[in-house]
Amino acid sequence: MYGTFLAASAITAVMVFVSLQFVSAPYGRHARRGWGPAVPSKIGWIVMEGVAALAIVYFFLRQHPTMTPTLWLLIGLWEVHYINRSFIYPLRTRTRGKTNPVAIVLMAMAFNTWNGYLNGHWLGAHAADYTASWIQRPSFIAGLACFAAGFAINVWSDEILLRLRSGTNTGYTVPRGGLFRFVSCPNYFGELVEWTGWALMTWSPAGLVFVLWTAANLVPRARSHHRWYREQFADYPRERRAIIPFVY
Numbered sequence: 223m224y225g226t227f228l229a230a231s232a233i234t235a236v237m238v239f240v241s242l243q244f245v246s247a248p249y250g251r252h253a254r255r256g257w258g259p260a261v262p263s264k265i266g267w268i269v270m271e272g273v274a275a276l277a278i279v280y281f282f283l284r285q286h287p288t289m290t291p292t293l294w295l296l297i298g299l300w301e302v303h304y305i306n307r308s309f310i311y312p313l314r315t316r317t318r319g320k321t322n323p324v325a326i327v328l329m330a331m332a333f334n335t336w337n338g339y340l341n342g343h344w345l346g347a348h349a350a351d352y353t354a355s356w357i358q359r360p361s362f363i364a365g366l367a368c369f370a371a372g373f374a375i376n377v378w379s380d381e382i383l384l385r386l387r388s389g390t391n392t393g394y395t396v397p398r399g400g401l402f403r404f405v406s407c408p409n410y411f412g413e414l415v416e417w418t419g420w421a422l423m424t425w426s427p428a429g430l431v432f433v434l435w436t437a438a439n440l441v442p443r444a445r446s447h448h449r450w451y452r453e454q455f456a457d458y459p460r461e462r463r464a465i466i467p468f469v470y
């Protein structure tokens with residue numbers, strides 16, 4: 223069954239990618255009416271992303287795995303990302319008065335639970351493979367470097383965005399500095415690099431499916447942001463790409 227679930231998830235990611243070419247997820251600058259009841263943005267982020275931090279641990283422990291230093295490291299890195307995303311990051315955003323539709327929160331919770339299952343189950347079921355010598359594999363070392371670089375780019379870029387606002391201002395200005403020199407959405411680029419690193423470190427189909435999902439969500443959204451910036455700001459830097467420096 224697990225293999226079928228992985229394949230179904232990969233196919234769904236492709237379908238989501240195609241759908242998001244036509245409709246932007248209605249939160250942040252793309253928020254609009256017609257998506258039903260909504261909750262304050264901060265609460266939405268805490269609830270929908272907090273699920274990811276819990277789900278991987280639950281589905282991992284259900285396999286009664288024998289812990290190894292490699293598994294501690296992998297689960298620890300996942301938690302570092304999601305503790306930032308679900309608690310530190312939302313509490314620092316300046317989104318007073320903004321809301322996220324309940325429908326988006328529920329969809330994100332469903333995805334995060336499912337993704338936690340796919341990754342937690344894989345790690346738990348294959349715990350015996352993740353011995354101390356696993357971390358000497360070239361794929362693990364390359365993955366760790368990607369994960370660390372991606373996380374740093376993601377947090378750095380989010381930080382630049384958070385500093386664009388002060389007081390009760392919830393408007394938008396052109397972000398500058400860091401990797402914003404090259405792309406409109408370096409935070410999304412960092413996220414993509416980070417989860418590519420996770421897939422390499424775990425060398426798992428579950429990690430690969432997560433990368434597909436991340437790309438399916440963030441590449442179309444970066445394109446929407448990029449188009450939006452160009453429409454809103456006449457002086458928007460022409461050389462900036464959407465998400466991948468020099469490429470796209």
Ligand SMILES: NC(=O)c1ccc[n+]([C@@H]2O[C@H](COP(=O)([O-])OP(=O)(O)OC[C@H]3O[C@@H](n4cnc5c(N)ncnc54)[C@H](OP(=O)(O)O)[C@@H]3O)[C@@H](O)[C@H]2O)c1
Pocket residue numbers: 249250251315316317320376380383384386387392393394395396397409410413435436439440
């Ligand atoms: N793994 C995944 O599939 C996935 C999916 C979604 C998000 N994420 C991650 O979650 C984080 C947040 O995502 P997001 O879609 O909300 O990112 P975003 O659109 O770049 O917004 C990030 C924050 O900065 C504010 N902001 C953005 N551009 C601004 C500007 N030009 N001037 C002033 N403030 C600006 C936003 O306010 P507003 O909310 O008011 O626009 C929001 O609080 C990112 O790090 C992203 O990588 C991951």
